[in-house]
Amino acid sequence: MVVKVGKITADQCGIGLSVRGGGNVEVDAVEATNTGIAVHIAQEPSLISRLGLPADTDPAAVRGLLETLLDLEPAEREGALKKSPLWSSISGAGLSAASFVSNLLTIYKSFE
Known part of the structure; x- marks a missing residue:
């Protein structure tokens, strides 16, 4: 608009x-x-920086992870995240699986 x-x-x-x-x-x-x-x-911070990820993180990979997590039951999300190719970047940034999933879904819901 x-x-x-x-x-x-x-x-x-x-x-x-x-x-x-x-x-x-x-x-x-x-x-x-x-x-x-x-x-x-x-300037608004990028989605990647809002999630606490390194600046060179592929946005398409984050989008793919989000789509995967949305298709899962809440109890399955942390396990799926830990199997994701992004997990090394997420854990390397000092983020827990629970907090990352929560932050990602909160940001996603803010755009709905």
């Missing part, structure tokens, strides 16, 4: 406009005086 804004006038404030990364905002004009930051774009 595109958020369209005509003109923003910011005077004597800390931030004139702040948007989260990934947002789609169109602004016709910004007039800022005595303002610390006219436009601030906050």
Whole structure:
């Protein structure tokens, strides 16, 4: 969804406009005086970093793991994770199977 804004006038404030990364905002004009930051774009951390995985982790592998876990009963998920090719990266990052499964499913549900 595109958020369209005509003109923003910011005077004597800390931030004139702040948007989260990934947002789609169109602004016709910004007039800022005595303002610390006219436009601030906050970057969202990647899904990989939110999960605590190394930056070079293949997103397709994470997606495949998520699909596998969603098809399983909750009691089977930790065992399946430990058999996954991603397990060495997950355990190497100091993450437990239980916390990783919980975090992954929580993030997934936040997009539903």
